[in-house]
Amino acid sequence: xxxxxLSKAEILAVLPAGALFVTGLIQLxxxxxxxxxxxxxxxxxxxxxxxxxxxxxxxxLFVQGTAAxxxxxxxxxxxxxxxxxxxxxxxxxTSLFCTLMAGGYLSSSGNNRAEFHALVSFSAGAMxxxxxxxxxxxxxxAIETLSLAVYVLAGFxxxxxxxxxGAFKYFVMGAFSSxxxxxxxxxxxxxxxxxxxxxxIAAAGASDDALFAVGALLVLIGFAFKVGVVPFHSWxxxxxxxxxxxxxxxxxxxxxxxxxxxxxxxxxxTGGGAYMDQILIALSIVTMILGNLAALNQQxxxxxxxxxxxxxxxxxxxxxxxxxxxxDILIGASLPFYLCAYAGTTLAAFGVLTALSKATDKDQxxxxxxxxxxxxxxxxxxxxxxxxxxxxxxxxGFIGKLMIFRDAIGAGFVQLAVIGILTSLVSVxxxxxxxxxxxxxxxxxxxxxxxxxxxxxxxxxxxxxxTIVFGIFPDWLVELSRISVETILG
Amino acid sequence: MIxxxxxxxxxxxxxxxLTPALGALLLTLIDRNNKALIRQIALMVSFLGLLFSLIMVxxxxxxxxxMQMEENLPWIESLGISYHLGVDGFSVLLILLTSFxxxxxFLSTWKAVDSRVKEFHIALLLLQTGMIGAFVALxxxxxxxxxxxxxxxxxxxxxIWGGKDRVYAALKFFIYTMVGSLFMxxxxxxxxxxxxxxxxxxxxxxxxxxxxxDGTQQFWLFLAFALSFAIKVPLFPLHTWLPDAHVQxxxxxxxxxxxxxxxxxxxxxLRFAIPLFPEAAMDLREEFCWLAxxxxxxxxxxxxxxxxxxxxxxxxxxxxxxxxxxxxxxxxVESLTGAILQMVNHGLSTGMLFLMIGIIYERRHTRELADYxxxxxxxxxxxxxxxxxxxxxxxxxxxxxxxxxxLILFGAFRxxxxxxxxAASGVVLGALYMLKMTKMFLFGPLVHDANRxxxxxxxxxxxxxxxxxxxxxxxxxxxSTFTKLVQPTLNLYVQMLQN
Numbered sequence: 001x002x003x004x005x006l007s008k009a010e011i012l013a014v015l016p017a018g019a020l021f022v023t024g025l026i027q028l029x030x031x032x033x034x035x036x037x038x039x040x041x042x043x044x045x046x047x048x049x050x051x052x053x054x055x056x057x058x059x060x061l062f063v064q065g066t067a068a069x070x071x072x073x074x075x076x077x078x079x080x081x082x083x084x085x086x087x088x089x090x091x092x093x094t095s096l097f098c099t100l101m102a103g104g105y106l107s108s109s110g111n112n113r114a115e116f117h118a119l120v121s122f123s124a125g126a127m128x129x130x131x132x133x134x135x136x137x138x139x140x141x142a143i144e145t146l147s148l149a150v151y152v153l154a155g156f157x158x159x160x161x162x163x164x165x166g167a168f169k170y171f172v173m174g175a176f177s178s179x180x181x182x183x184x185x186x187x188x189x190x191x192x193x194x195x196x197x198x199x200x201i202a203a204a205g206a207s208d209d210a211l212f213a214v215g216a217l218l219v220l221i222g223f224a225f226k227v228g229v230v231p232f233h234s235w236x237x238x239x240x241x242x243x244x245x246x247x248x249x250x251x252x253x254x255x256x257x258x259x260x261x262x263x264x265x266x267x268x269x270t271g272g273g274a275y276m277d278q279i280l281i282a283l284s285i286v287t288m289i290l291g292n293l294a295a296l297n298q299q300x301x302x303x304x305x306x307x308x309x310x311x312x313x314x315x316x317x318x319x320x321x322x323x324x325x326x327x328d329i330l331i332g333a334s335l336p337f338y339l340c341a342y343a344g345t346t347l348a349a350f351g352v353l354t355a356l357s358k359a360t361d362k363d364q365x366x367x368x369x370x371x372x373x374x375x376x377x378x379x380x381x382x383x384x385x386x387x388x389x390x391x392x393x394x395x396x397g398f399i400g401k402l403m404i405f406r407d408a409i410g411a412g413f414v415q416l417a418v419i420g421i422l423t424s425l426v427s428v429x430x431x432x433x434x435x436x437x438x439x440x441x442x443x444x445x446x447x448x449x450x451x452x453x454x455x456x457x458x459x460x461x462x463x464x465x466x467t468i469v470f471g472i473f474p475d476w477l478v479e480l481s482r483i484s485v486e487t488i489l490g
Numbered sequence: 491m492i493x494x495x496x497x498x499x500x501x502x503x504x505x506x507x508l509t510p511a512l513g514a515l516l517l518t519l520i521d522r523n524n525k526a527l528i529r530q531i532a533l534m535v536s537f538l539g540l541l542f543s544l545i546m547v548x549x550x551x552x553x554x555x556x557m558q559m560e561e562n563l564p565w566i567e568s569l570g571i572s573y574h575l576g577v578d579g580f581s582v583l584l585i586l587l588t589s590f591x592x593x594x595x596f597l598s599t600w601k602a603v604d605s606r607v608k609e610f611h612i613a614l615l616l617l618q619t620g621m622i623g624a625f626v627a628l629x630x631x632x633x634x635x636x637x638x639x640x641x642x643x644x645x646x647x648x649x650i651w652g653g654k655d656r657v658y659a660a661l662k663f664f665i666y667t668m669v670g671s672l673f674m675x676x677x678x679x680x681x682x683x684x685x686x687x688x689x690x691x692x693x694x695x696x697x698x699x700x701x702x703x704d705g706t707q708q709f710w711l712f713l714a715f716a717l718s719f720a721i722k723v724p725l726f727p728l729h730t731w732l733p734d735a736h737v738q739x740x741x742x743x744x745x746x747x748x749x750x751x752x753x754x755x756x757x758x759x760l761r762f763a764i765p766l767f768p769e770a771a772m773d774l775r776e777e778f779c780w781l782a783x784x785x786x787x788x789x790x791x792x793x794x795x796x797x798x799x800x801x802x803x804x805x806x807x808x809x810x811x812x813x814x815x816x817x818x819x820x821x822x823v824e825s826l827t828g829a830i831l832q833m834v835n836h837g838l839s840t841g842m843l844f845l846m847i848g849i850i851y852e853r854r855h856t857r858e859l860a861d862y863x864x865x866x867x868x869x870x871x872x873x874x875x876x877x878x879x880x881x882x883x884x885x886x887x888x889x890x891x892x893x894x895x896x897l898i899l900f901g902a903f904r905x906x907x908x909x910x911x912x913a914a915s916g917v918v919l920g921a922l923y924m925l926k927m928t929k930m931f932l933f934g935p936l937v938h939d940a941n942r943x944x945x946x947x948x949x950x951x952x953x954x955x956x957x958x959x960x961x962x963x964x965x966x967x968x969x970s971t972f973t974k975l976v977q978p979t980l981n982l983y984v985q986m987l988q989n
Contacts, residue, residue, distance in 0.1 A: 275662070364865070393635040425672050440657050475568050478569060
């Protein structure tokens, strides 16, 4: 066996994830050393320092590395390229915002424990690795690590029945999906002559095999569970409703983003085998239609956002289809952009929800009544987020939809664009309902006027402004998104 | 022509378009309780907008039919979207109409809107930017952006400051408009993939030469564009959102909606749908003309039986804009001149009628015709203004309405006598419902005691109504001031379609 030597690139590449893991460990250890659990502020600060450290490590990757891939690191287990860095950036920034909001949210719900921060750090580290992973084993380990942390986060309010129920459901479903994933990986591993890394699998040339298609399909199903693609979505609304609002925001943004980044890399490298494009088209259409239709009639905002998130998974599959269609001009560059836009708007939306809900109870549409009068800026931020999710111009969401539908038409999938447009229209209706409640209705008498914590205000404000800025001047992010997708194709 | 101004090339179209939005930005800094200051700033900003559009008209070269005062800057280069503005005969009068109406709309709201004054003025100013922007945009995505940007402020204006069923009406307005515009969005993306640009002049060029569309593509793309504009017009049978929106909207909302927003539909047909897909437009000409004629008659008949004054005027809009759509499909210079004049005329007369209904509503808080009668003796000045507006709407020779309607009927008779006869009967019906309304409203016995104490027009109200009257007389007696601005463009347009 060769002695273990690490190159500089290998050390740099794991620093962002490493910083997050170390922070999580320190959180747990300092919590042990502090039996009275008094230092709430310090835990938040520590988590922020850790996330900032990860961000600095990531920035050093941007500065040190070139845009192109560094090639395979750790014997093909991971790589450092612009695509992975972009995904890592989305996740680390999201974790920073979640930490900012966590302080006030946790203490007002009476569950202020260091474990929350530790779990967010652990899952964030795993997600960063997931975005960078280039072989089956590292991908699976990253998914399992992040899933275990997120299962616990979903049931964090363990005194509440709904939280435990949701977390248990999530755990069972998640275990199932991991089973699919692992089975699929085993088949691919066997077929491609015991290769683990994506590039070796592609080089083995087994992708024409019918059994390979089965393996790739099983992997796809595993991911479909994680991101909530119909028909593997049934856990999403229940888990969203029961879990702490902040944890839901974290799940909705980071789990979805990292899973899509990984799925994108897996499919682009291996090609997905025969029938993959037809399967993706079918899943995308069903997800867009059912996700949007189911969102129409939700009274609970968290359930509404859950179904809206499902619907967005449907839109996000369109770039994958376009990329697999082999048209090399349109390589699905819209995926990273759309994910960034989705992350910003969803964070803002859940930020507002955390300000409303002390625990998990206040998330009914009627709870928003008159918000524009009592907290105009919060209402404005939420409105921007909803308008962006609906894809109305001057928001990042509009540019994202423009790119996705343009590519779909360009690659000849006009039917996908038509269905996407029709379902967007449906979505306008349910995204307008909270706006109507906030701006057109009078507040309920029992409306409590606790000022929103500054962390929430900052997050909603920053995400709202970013949504508008990237809606008007998206050039930079569009280019970054395009180059990053080019790097994984080499 | 003002030679001094031409020498230093200011971005006049950007100024006309963006001044209101900058004013809205300024308003966000003002304390919300200082209502008087907010109103004055908004008024001043809108007058500034009017000033800039007058400079634009001064610089407008009436001998040239092509785009003028163009501004073309790259904007989102990675997606091929540019900031391309320009003005020609199609848009020049509509921009002027918009900038002309807004100051008086602001003046009219000083008493009527007293809650959330700041937000109201911000919404109206953003709406103005959206409307003018849509008239000057020459990049399809930029146009779509302004087109949608009108939607949100108008939605808020109806939904927050509207009447009893405002939420329903606002939602209906939003969803209807969204249906159309999303299909247009899809068609725009399709065009981009086909011809590789969002730029309208470039696109027209490429569709004609290097990248022609086949018949099926033209058909579907034309339908997608036309659906969006037909909803906006609104063309029968897509008009059902309009009466609801008008009745529930506050006065200012109704004036802007009738005065300018509806013209976006017919403008879009002339600027985009027909020139981009001329063959499909020709194939579907009969169908659209029949719908337009049906709309003329149907709108007039519906107006005849309304008891709510606002609803009556809303249906009269359906009828009047039917004339415009009919003329859009005629493809001869006279009819098209008529179409553009009719757009401006309808903006003036209907805008003024809505302002006047707003004035009486502030005093009596009812819009039911049955609650009025015999007002002529109580409020003589008001009655004179009201009758002028009604006569203008009917198309009395000497006032603005006559010229446009005459040109359109002339063109219709030439194309098909049946359309001509049906459209002409729409004019007769128009006189019927308008005069019937005037009779019930102003004349007859004074049966309701509440009407005895209604006060007549104040100076402020006379101040913002008089410009409308002046314009009506000007357009009626000397229309060539305005028609000569549009002629060269129309000549070019008709030539282009005939090739």
